[in-house]
Structures are given as C-alpha cells and as structure tokens.
Amino acid sequence: MNYMLQIYSGDGVSSWESLSEEEQNAVMAEYGAIFQTPGVTGGAQLQDATTATTVRVQDGRTLTTDGPFPETKEALGGYYLLEADDLDTAIELAARIPAARMGGAIEVRPLVER
Amino acid sequence: MLAALVGFLGDFDLAEEAAQEAFAIAAERWPREGAPANPGAWLVATARNRAVDHIRRRRTLAVKTKLLEVAEAVEDEIPQDTFRDERLELIFTCCHPALSLDAQVALTLRALGGLQTSEIARAFLVPEPTMAQRLVRAKRKIRRAGIPFRIPPAHLLPDRLTAVLAVVYLIFNEGCDGRRELLGAQAIRLGVSLAELMPDEPEVFGLLALMLLHDSRRAARLRDGELVLLADQDRSLWDRAQIRAGNEALERALALRGEGPYVLQAAIASLHAQDSSDWPQIASLYAELLRMTGSPVVALNGAVARAEAEGPEAGLAAIERLELEDYHYLHATRADFLRRLGRSDEARIAYARALELVRSEPERRFLQRRLAAL
Incomplete structure (x- = not known):
C-alpha cells in the first residue's frame, strides 16, 4: 500500500516561532529522521500558504487568485509518501510527525493503486 | 465461518457472498446426500472454493494469465479439514479506531454477531438504507485504506483492546433499553467469545462479568411496564445461574490481577447481586473507579452509594458542582x-x-x- 501523509500545521507559525532556535533545530532533525525512515519514498515541506496561487479555468480562460484552496486556518504544510504493509504502520509514522503534537494534524490517505 | 473467510480472502463482501452461496449449496445437497462429517469445515471449504472461482473470473476479465497464477497458488493453500479460528482478527479489524464508532458497532454485529443489516438498522433506529450505506462505506475503507486483518502487536494491543471492549459495552447498553434485548444478548455472546479467545485479559472477564451480572436482574427491573428500583425488586426473578456465571468471570478477572474499570464495575455489580448490598464497600469501589476515570457519571453513582452508606446529607454534598446539568x-x-x-x-x-x-x-x-x- 502507498500512503500520503499530509501535514497540517494548525496555527503552526506562532507555535513554531515560540520555540527557541535549539528547539527548532531539534524538530527539524525529527522531520529529517522521518524522511530517512525505511518505506518513506518521498516528501517535501511547502512554503507557507500565503505564497499559494489558486488556478481555475472557466470558459477557456485561466483565472488565478491569491491564496490557498480552500481558505482554511489549517493549511497543508508538507507531506510524506510512504510505502507500508498496512494502515497501522502509516498511523504509527504519522504519530511521530512533530506537527501532530504541536496543535496540527496529519491526514493519512491511501493512494489509488494502478 | 465468516472470520475464516475474511481472513483468507481479505475482503468482507467477497466472504459474505461466498458464505451465502455455500449455505445455499448445503441447503440443496445435505437433505439429499446427508450432511458431511464436519459441516463447519465443509461450509468454509465450499465457500473458499466459490470465492476463488469468483476471484479467478474477475481477474480473467481484468488482466489474464499472470493473476490467474496467483489465484491458483492461493487455492493450493486451502487446508482440507481444519480451519484456524480467526474471529479475534475479525473483531480487531471491525473495531479499528480508523473507523467511526457507528461503523465499528455495525460491522461487529454484522460480521461477528451474524445479524442482518435490517436487524442492525432496527436496533439502532435508523432506516435500513442508511445502515447498509454505513456498512458499505466501512468495508470499502477497510479495503482501500489497508486496515490490517490481524491481532494487533503487543505495543498496540492495550489501546485496541480498549476499543473492542468499548464497542461490546456500547452494544450491551443499547440493549438495556428493554425494547432491544437482541442487542443485550448479542453483547453477552460477544463477551463470551472474547473470553474464550483472550483467556488471559482481566478486563475481558471484567466486562463479561459486568454484563452477566447486570443482565441477570433484567426480568425484575420492570413490573407491568413500570420501573422497579433495586431495593424493591422481586429477587426470585433474578437469574441465579447467570449471577453465578458472572461471579465466576469476576473471580477469573481478579485471579488475573485485574483492577481496570470493567473489573471494578463488575465488582460493584456483584455486590449489588447479593441479598443485601454492602453500601460502604460499593462506595469505596466507586471512589476508586472515579480516581481512575474522572467521570462525573461515576461520581454521581458513587454519591448514591454514599447516601445509602452514610445518609442523604453525604450524598447531596458529593453531587454539588458535578457538571451534568443536562443529565x-x-x-x-x-x-x-x-x-x-x-x-x-x-x-x-x-x-x-x-x-x-x-x-x-x-x-x-x-x-x-x-x-x-x-
């Protein structure tokens, strides 16, 4: 099975900035360690949601708007791709992601297998 | 039977379909040819063969030879006489925390209790299509999200067992409504199965004891449709055999050094099932349970016991400031x-x-x- 672990940061920016530099480094190291975990096949951290551009096409015209889709407080901050035997393995990895204990949440979604 | 099939096939729908076919074949053949020596194993084997046929047909339509070989390899693994009991794997799958509680309850009753979708719908007072939809969605999630069919490993077991027991207890409490005794009986059957399958888990025996003891007073709880308080109940209506069975389960739980919330509640229920309730002892068990759970409902029950043991003044003091305004x-x-x-x-x-x-x-x-x- 392949899963995408989507990392939602909640009010992440403020709680992130309240950390000391040392604590921030420790959290970044955790993200790095998860990336090195066997079964993790990819992943990325996204720039924050204020940098997002949303694109739609109506009647053949490309419409762009500033900001993320949808407009929610909880923004997608990054993701991992994981190959695992089952959902339990994916849940265990998700629970190790720092955002999960820092007011955010991880959404675990299976990929469609082709 | 369904547990063995789901374990083997990894697919609820296919397993249910195959089981139905096997029963249909049996209904047609057994009266004519006589029942086989081991009817259970015969049914599982027949259902498995049918299911493998289905898989093969499906795969022939889809991809062709490569997958056909897989199906054949699978068939070779079918043992001919005995099948491992996989009910425990099945219940842990049904009660997986990635499913909604409603879905866990419905799946457990369907897969382990053997209830029809219509019966589950009636018991939970929802329209049958709603319940059917709930079951379809849950089975689809099990398949697509990769919810495993297995007994959880040791580091996950305590949490997962708590979830399983919560589902069984919820089914039992729904059954306490009186009009829905089917659910109470189902919950007790599930409790008995769990105790067989996990003979070393004290909370399993605690829950079983609690349900048996509580249910033993069912006949005495209503008189002509009117509620009868414990103190006024006709004790000759209590089911003595069931009280004995409940006390035996409680003893087993205590022998396993059980001291969890179900064991404590069973101990309380056991004291209530004596000819005169030992209120000071009951009050102290509630105090222990309150320390463990912090539940205001437990605090309320504890206050009732204190009122009996020490007088209504003490009970009244104990329920001041309880946050249960709507209860x-x-x-x-x-x-x-x-x-x-x-x-x-x-x-x-x-x-x-x-x-x-x-x-x-x-x-x-x-x-x-x-x-x-x-």
Missing part, C-alpha cells in the same frame, strides 16, 4: 436526596427539572409518582 439522573438523584431530607420544596424543583430531561417512559412515570407523593 436527568443528576436531578432525579438530587431530588431523591432532598426528599429523604424532608426538603420537599427543593425536591419538587429538582423532580421538575429531571422530568424535563427524561426520555424513557417508565422512568418518566416513576418520577411523576415520586413527585405526586411529595
């Missing part, structure tokens, strides 16, 4: 303490508040009788 039992209990203290005006107000909140008809009539007698 009719809080007001009914408070009203009862005030009534016994002769504070009739305050008792009337509390009964009125309880009557605004109560939903069960026998309880409403009981409260009305108490109010009228003031």
Whole structure:
C-alpha cells in the first residue's frame, strides 16, 4: 500500500516561532529522521500558504487568485509518501510527525493503486 | 465461518457472498446426500472454493494469465479439514479506531454477531438504507485504506483492546433499553467469545462479568411496564445461574490481577447481586473507579452509594458542582436526596427539572409518582 501523509500545521507559525532556535533545530532533525525512515519514498515541506496561487479555468480562460484552496486556518504544510504493509504502520509514522503534537494534524490517505 | 473467510480472502463482501452461496449449496445437497462429517469445515471449504472461482473470473476479465497464477497458488493453500479460528482478527479489524464508532458497532454485529443489516438498522433506529450505506462505506475503507486483518502487536494491543471492549459495552447498553434485548444478548455472546479467545485479559472477564451480572436482574427491573428500583425488586426473578456465571468471570478477572474499570464495575455489580448490598464497600469501589476515570457519571453513582452508606446529607454534598446539568439522573438523584431530607420544596424543583430531561417512559412515570407523593 502507498500512503500520503499530509501535514497540517494548525496555527503552526506562532507555535513554531515560540520555540527557541535549539528547539527548532531539534524538530527539524525529527522531520529529517522521518524522511530517512525505511518505506518513506518521498516528501517535501511547502512554503507557507500565503505564497499559494489558486488556478481555475472557466470558459477557456485561466483565472488565478491569491491564496490557498480552500481558505482554511489549517493549511497543508508538507507531506510524506510512504510505502507500508498496512494502515497501522502509516498511523504509527504519522504519530511521530512533530506537527501532530504541536496543535496540527496529519491526514493519512491511501493512494489509488494502478 | 465468516472470520475464516475474511481472513483468507481479505475482503468482507467477497466472504459474505461466498458464505451465502455455500449455505445455499448445503441447503440443496445435505437433505439429499446427508450432511458431511464436519459441516463447519465443509461450509468454509465450499465457500473458499466459490470465492476463488469468483476471484479467478474477475481477474480473467481484468488482466489474464499472470493473476490467474496467483489465484491458483492461493487455492493450493486451502487446508482440507481444519480451519484456524480467526474471529479475534475479525473483531480487531471491525473495531479499528480508523473507523467511526457507528461503523465499528455495525460491522461487529454484522460480521461477528451474524445479524442482518435490517436487524442492525432496527436496533439502532435508523432506516435500513442508511445502515447498509454505513456498512458499505466501512468495508470499502477497510479495503482501500489497508486496515490490517490481524491481532494487533503487543505495543498496540492495550489501546485496541480498549476499543473492542468499548464497542461490546456500547452494544450491551443499547440493549438495556428493554425494547432491544437482541442487542443485550448479542453483547453477552460477544463477551463470551472474547473470553474464550483472550483467556488471559482481566478486563475481558471484567466486562463479561459486568454484563452477566447486570443482565441477570433484567426480568425484575420492570413490573407491568413500570420501573422497579433495586431495593424493591422481586429477587426470585433474578437469574441465579447467570449471577453465578458472572461471579465466576469476576473471580477469573481478579485471579488475573485485574483492577481496570470493567473489573471494578463488575465488582460493584456483584455486590449489588447479593441479598443485601454492602453500601460502604460499593462506595469505596466507586471512589476508586472515579480516581481512575474522572467521570462525573461515576461520581454521581458513587454519591448514591454514599447516601445509602452514610445518609442523604453525604450524598447531596458529593453531587454539588458535578457538571451534568443536562443529565436527568443528576436531578432525579438530587431530588431523591432532598426528599429523604424532608426538603420537599427543593425536591419538587429538582423532580421538575429531571422530568424535563427524561426520555424513557417508565422512568418518566416513576418520577411523576415520586413527585405526586411529595
């Protein structure tokens, strides 16, 4: 099975900035360690949601708007791709992601297998 | 049987379909040719063969030879005489925390209780299509999200067992409604199975004991449709055999050094099943349970026991500041303490508040009788 672990940061920016530099480094190291975990096949951290551009096409015209889709407080901050035997393995990895204990949440979604 | 099939096939729908076909073949063949020596194994083997046929047909349509080989390899693994009991794997799958609680309950009743979708729908007072949809969605999630079919590894087991027990207890409590005894009996059957399958888990025996002891008083709880309090119940209506079975399960739980919330509640239920309730002991067990759970409902029950042991004054003090404003039992209990203290005006107000909140008809009539007698 392949899963995408989507990392939602909640009010992440403020709680992130309240950390000391040392604590921030420790959290970044955790993200790095998860990336090195066997079964993790990819992943990325996204720039924050204020940098997002949303694109739609109506009647053949490309419409762009500033900001993320949808407009929610909880923004997608990054993701991992994981190959695992089952959902339990994916849940265990998700629970190790720092955002999960820092007011955010991880959404675990299976990929469609082709 | 379904457990063995789901374990083998990894697919609820296919397993159910195959099981139905096997029963149909048996119904046609057994009266004519006589039943086989081991009917259970025959049914599982027949259902498995049918399911493999289905898989093969499906795959022939889809991809062709490569997958056909897989199906054949699978068939070779079918043992001919005995099948491993996989009910435990099945219940842990049904009660997986990635499923909604509603779905866990419905799946457990469907897959382990063998209830029809229509029966589950009736028991939970939802339209049958709603329940069918709930089951379809849950089975789809199990398949697509990769919820494993297995007994959880040791580091996950305590949490997962708690989830399983919560589902069984929820089914039992739904059954306490009186009109839905089917669910109570189902929950006890599930509890008995769990105790067989996990003979070393004290909380499993604690829950079983709790359900058996509570259910043993069922016949005495209503008289002509009216609620009868424990103290006024006709004890000859209590099911003595079931009380014995409940006490045996409790002893097993205690022998396993059980001291979890179900074991404590079973111990309380066991004291209630004696000829005269030992209120000081019951009150101290509730105090322990409250320390463990922090539940205001437990605090309320504990206050009732204290009122019996030490008088209504102590009970009243114990329910001050409980955050259960919308819970009719809080007001009914408070009203009862005030009534016994002769504070009739305050008792009337509390009964009125309880009557605004109560939903069960026998309880409403009981409260009305108490109010009228003031």
